[in-house]
Amino acid sequence: MKPAADRSLRIDGATAATVEFRFDGRRVVGRPGESIAAALWAAGIRTLRRSPGRGAPRGMFCNVGVCQECVVSVEGRRRPACTTTVSPGLDVVSIAADSDTAA
Amino acid sequence: MNASYDVIVIGAGPAGAEAAATAAGLGLATLVLDEAPAAGGLVYRAPDAGLTALEPEGNALRTRLAGSGATAAFEHRVWHVARIESAAERPARFEVSAVGPAGVVTVHAAALIVATGVVERCYPRPGWTLPGVIGLGAATVMLKAQRMLPGRRVVVAGPGPLAPLVANLILQGGGKVVAMIDPNPLSRWFGAVPGVAKRPGLAAQGGSWLARLVVKGVPAHRGWDVRTINGRDGVESVTLGPVDGKWRPVPGAPERTVEADAVCLGYGLTPAAEIYRLLGMSGYARLDYRLTDAGDAYLLEANPNPQIAKDEDFAQSARHAGITYPELIQQLMHFGMTYKPTRMIY
Numbered sequence: 001m002k003p004a005a006d007r008s009l010r011i012d013g014a015t016a017a018t019v020e021f022r023f024d025g026r027r028v029v030g031r032p033g034e035s036i037a038a039a040l041w042a043a044g045i046r047t048l049r050r051s052p053g054r055g056a057p058r059g060m061f062c063n064v065g066v067c068q069e070c071v072v073s074v075e076g077r078r079r080p081a082c083t084t085t086v087s088p089g090l091d092v093v094s095i096a097a098d099s100d101t102a103a
Numbered sequence: 104m105n106a107s108y109d110v111i112v113i114g115a116g117p118a119g120a121e122a123a124a125t126a127a128g129l130g131l132a133t134l135v136l137d138e139a140p141a142a143g144g145l146v147y148r149a150p151d152a153g154l155t156a157l158e159p160e161g162n163a164l165r166t167r168l169a170g171s172g173a174t175a176a177f178e179h180r181v182w183h184v185a186r187i188e189s190a191a192e193r194p195a196r197f198e199v200s201a202v203g204p205a206g207v208v209t210v211h212a213a214a215l216i217v218a219t220g221v222v223e224r225c226y227p228r229p230g231w232t233l234p235g236v237i238g239l240g241a242a243t244v245m246l247k248a249q250r251m252l253p254g255r256r257v258v259v260a261g262p263g264p265l266a267p268l269v270a271n272l273i274l275q276g277g278g279k280v281v282a283m284i285d286p287n288p289l290s291r292w293f294g295a296v297p298g299v300a301k302r303p304g305l306a307a308q309g310g311s312w313l314a315r316l317v318v319k320g321v322p323a324h325r326g327w328d329v330r331t332i333n334g335r336d337g338v339e340s341v342t343l344g345p346v347d348g349k350w351r352p353v354p355g356a357p358e359r360t361v362e363a364d365a366v367c368l369g370y371g372l373t374p375a376a377e378i379y380r381l382l383g384m385s386g387y388a389r390l391d392y393r394l395t396d397a398g399d400a401y402l403l404e405a406n407p408n409p410q411i412a413k414d415e416d417f418a419q420s421a422r423h424a425g426i427t428y429p430e431l432i433q434q435l436m437h438f439g440m441t442y443k444p445t446r447m448i449y
Contacts, residue, residue: 009251012155
């Protein structure tokens with residue numbers, strides 16, 4: 001069952017999402033100070049990369065920078081999406097199944 | 104950040120932040136390093152900007168550290184720790200390298216305090232890598248610090264008090280918990296969970312969380328576990344089934360599949376002992392004993408004592424035995440400084 005895109009997963013509406021960045025070219029808006037993984041999760045985007053072998057979808061698992069499941073390419077450098085903070089204009093790219101270097 | 108300090112503390116959770124504030128208060132040049140953007144660790148995780156902390160203890164800790172005079176380097180991941188022996192006129196010291204927002208830093212100190220806490224234990228099973236499957240620790244960060252639901256229809260699984268906490272936070276946030284799964288029967292809560300259930304206070308708290316779930320009519324499956332997580336590009340459903348006393352699937356037992364869009368699971372906490380191993384440390388451990396139903400004591404495991412903060416059960420036990428917290432820390436340090444290992448295990 002797909003995450004319901006019509007109902008926000010955000011609990012606390014105190015802070016507006018105002019930070020615009022790109023994920024695989026798509027425009028995403030996050031809250032100031034939140035992680036890339038959190039902003040994408042709230043936007044209903046949970047597949048952050050493809051596994052090197054089977055190309056299976058992978059996403060955020062530990063949310064504290066330990067497991068490396070959510071590693072993405074941020075401005076050309078590999079970073080865990082869960083511990084990298086969003087900033088305006090940030091270019092975030094998922095790591096493809098056949099990639100063995102930073103995208 | 105300077106090139107050298109009297110004390111370097113690795114980890115700014117409750118124990119590390121307290122240690123750094125205390126060291127700085129004693130007039131020692133102190134540096135504390137942590138991966139997170141603020142002090143608090145997982146227990147008192149700081150909320151994202153503009154959001155309100157659910158636990159005031161975390162704010163008090165952060166205020167105390169900020170006013171202590173200790174230098175705090177957040178968003179710094181330690182990747183190298185070594186002890187450098189004394190040579191010529193230079194005394195022995197520790198070398199710590201970390202990578203932070205400005206790149207790699209290397210610092211030295213005469214004393215090193217390792218307060219790296221715990222990591223969550225998770226077991227692989229079919230479908231556990233699907234997007235939408237997260238750890239209970241991940242879920243607590245999401246719910247407490249990021250104020251976000253893991254999903255709208257969530258399966259929460261794991262032994263011990265963390266699972267009902269997560270389930271309650273999901274309900275409070277307006278989500279639905281479609282199944283609450285505990286591989287143990289309730290009677291085994293204390294004995295079978297590494298880490299979490301060593302804290303009787305937390306276990307009692309977990310009991311009240313459980314009670315609330317019953318009131319809210321959340322379907323509970325005790326002595327069951329997650330068999331497989333199903334979906335193509337993410338979690339679509341979860342198949343559950345009964346397990347035996349060692350959490351192994353009972354063959355031929357009936358299974359149940361529930362529709363869900365997220366799964367939160369975790370199977371206890373284990374010490375983050377990498378730095379102890381890097382330094383070849385030995386000589387001090389906390390031994391955890393349990394009683395069988397027949398009343399026989401057995402050794403559960405040896406820990407590098409991750410839960411040493413003032414409000415954790417280790418310090419509370421010492422207080423009951425008439426040992427104050429400063430005395431306890433002094434005794435541990437004295438033991439560590441005077442112990443001479445006869446044989447290295449590593």
